Amino acid sequence: MPTPNPKARRPRTYSWTLCFEPSGRCWIGSDTGLLYLNPGDRQIQRFTSAGPEFDSLNNAQISALALQGQVVWIGAKGRGLFRLDLVSKRIQRIQKGNLSAGSTINCLLADTNGRLWAGHDLG
Numbered sequence: 001m002p003t004p005n006p007k008a009r010r011p012r013t014y015s016w017t018l019c020f021e022p023s024g025r026c027w028i029g030s031d032t033g034l035l036y037l038n039p040g041d042r043q044i045q046r047f048t049s050a051g052p053e054f055d056s057l058n059n060a061q062i063s064a065l066a067l068q069g070q071v072v073w074i075g076a077k078g079r080g081l082f083r084l085d086l087v088s089k090r091i092q093r094i095q096k097g098n099l100s101a102g103s104t105i106n107c108l109l110a111d112t113n114g115r116l117w118a119g120h121d122l123g
Contacts, residue, residue, distance in 0.1 A: 019065035019072060021086070027072055029062030034074060034084075047084075053091040056101070057082055064118075068110035075105025081118060098122045 017029035024039035027047075034047040034057065048054070056079060064075030074082040074091075080103045081094040095101060104121040111117065 016061070016063050017065045019067050021067060027065050027067075029065050029074070031061045033057065033059050034062055049089055049091055051091065053082065053093050056080075056093055057091060064105050064108040066108035066110040066116065068114070068116065073108050073110065073116055075108050075118065075120070077104045078102055081105050081108075081120075 013035075014031045015028050015035075016031065019027040019029075021027070026037045028035040028037065028044065032046075035044050036047055037044050048058075057074065057076065060076040060079045062074060063077050064073075066073040070086045072084040072086060074084060076082065080101045081099050083092045083094055084090075085092075093101065099118065099120065105118055106121070107119040109117040
């Protein structure tokens with residue numbers, strides 16, 4: 001069996017945004033999709049889910065994250081806005097107003113009144 005080469009280069013993944021749950025889980029928006037790190041773990045995991053909504057998010061450049069209760073809002077470059085329900089692990093793509101499936105989400109803010117603010121390529 002071959003031995004791993006510690007000097008071998010691993011593919012680089014760039015992180016664009018972080019979001020922390022009260023439990024300590026860290027969600028990571030990267031150039032290769034949505035990642036997470038559980039408290040006490042030593043290895044970052046890739047978030048996976050079944051369904052066409054996840055397929056739209058898979059390998060996307062995640063540019064913005066916001067936590068709102070049991071929901072993680074996910075913004076992606078050129079793929080729009082998504083809602084991840086932390087209880088069901090269900091992903092839903094959001095298309096309202098100027099937000100389309102091809103929007104670039106630059107930033108997200110969940111305010112104390114329950115509203116979500118999104119900065120995107122159209123304003």
